[in-house]
Amino acid sequence: MRRNRPGARHCPAFSGYPDPGFPRGSRRSGSSRRGKSRIMDWLKSLPGIGPLIARLMTTHAWRSYERLDRVKWTQLAAAMTFISFVALFPLLTVAAAIGAAALSEEQQKTLQDKLAEQVPGISDQLDIHALVQNAGTVGVIAGAVLLFTGIGWVGAMRDCLRAVWELDDDEENPFLRKLKDGGVLLGLGGAVLVTLATSTVASAMVGWTADRLGIERDGWGSVLLHITAFLVAVLADFLLLLYVLTLLPGVEPTRRRLVVAALIGAVGFELLKLLLSGYIQGVASKSMYGAFGVPVALLLWINFTSKLLLFCAAWTATPSDGPAEEEVSGASDDVPDRAAASGG
Template identity: 75%
Template sequence: MDWLKRLPVVGPWAARLMATHAWRSYERLDRVKWTRLAAAMTFTSFVALFPLLSLAAAIAAATLSARQQDQLQDKIAEQVPGIADQLDIEGLVQNAGTVGLIAGALLLLTGIGWVDSTRGCLRAVWELPDEDENPVLHRAKDAGILVGLGGALLVTIAISTVASAMVGWIIRRLGMADGGFGGVLLYVAAFAVAVLADFLVLLYVLTLLPGAEPPRRRLVVAALLGAVGFELLKLLISGYMQGVAAKSMYGAFGVPVALLLWINFTSKLVLFCAAWTATGGKEEAGATGGVTGGGAPDPAAASGG
């Protein structure tokens, strides 16, 4: 796309854009066929989503009171319209043990597959070869990573939930209007707390899964970009589901289609963050040429700079 640099007016802006780290990261993504990688991550994530939801519903049904179960169903109806009507909370309460056991076993199998797929995609972004190790040990390590990531996600969900609940409690106690200046500041603070929680999870994902050690500055910037982007995508999908998906021409397929799109966008965001951590600076790119003539990965990028 060097021809863009030679265009009048647009050329200087294009030259500046192509000199940025973001553009070099995109070039890496284009080189490794990132749309295919995102499609693989989307499929495994979508498959693992249903046993995860089933397990969460079974645990909630077995531990919450009747009033809390009704509140949970109302909350699900607000966040994911079209799904709550299909939930049989009473049936889950009666069969919570069986449902939880089956969902947990399925989640373990699909979750290990998700870890393996995501690791392979992130290593592809780094242009690293597949790991050669004992299959049993490989699966055991994937299970450990899955448990660790699940624990990290639970912590982030708890932090985000507590922050949102505190915002609502403070607004009610002080009698502030939701759209007022003070209310907006509190919501911004809750958003910042959620971003911090996502940031910590992304640090885990971007280093442990690909088995890479990127420079600290690149890692922090990539995780921060990903955390902000993830929260914005959450707001987007929540608004879309409430206002469009459940009422669209897709009918019953509106919500699953929206979930697929959201997972795909999230997967692409994670891949971009991985490319950011794997892409060297201008000095490294100029010294190594990014990729050698034989298609070998940039040694500086592969070793973390």
């Protein structure tokens, strides 16, 4: 398949803007590259750290970053953050409707009191009992909205990941594409639920196992249990990323690059989850600031996660500079990319 020239305009969030029409070798992009090249040449000439920087610029991670910079990854991450944040609201509404339907009278009163403590004045305006009574209607409406926004989210994510590979958009019947995106959404949703369930069960088993074995919560045994739970969650995320990095954009990277990228993404995603949960538990949920801090923290977390996913995609899309990779793939570095393009 023919390659498109790189740029964030591949992503649907930017498709409504007119193409500025700059050729690939325009003065604007050329001057930017020359400026960065001069800076890197200056850094490499510094005593002490110069050789380290020169070696860094020969690594696969640096070449992956250069690809990201070429396709304007900050704009791609912004588009992914926006569509993910919008799709999050109907998802939370569905979860709230399911949770509200399972609340008892005492739990409803407790929730009302907690809201009054955290955000004074909102308890009088928000009727928890009415929400529980209408949980079915709210859930159905939110589910329909979630399906609509979720299909759009799948399409946007696919196009942004294909932009990292510098591939053309698929020319396919829009109706069939929406049906396929709906199937991908269901499969991805099921995989995410399994991943979250695995992570939750692994975390819950830490306390249960510690109590059953009489292990101190602050001892080395508890630390080993937490590490085990973390590794289980990383394994679940790793399997999920194998799906996201291949089937979603419709590419076929080499096995070695795919495994490394999925491992980087899985570890990074779990670390970001720990960072977000630690912030919410330690700061946002204990003060009035939490009403504003949680959405901002969630938005930043989605943006960091989007950038991590783009970096993993760039890792799989960037040809490796070594004979070992050629032996694994059985051809030159360009061949896997062409095979991936034909598979998209």
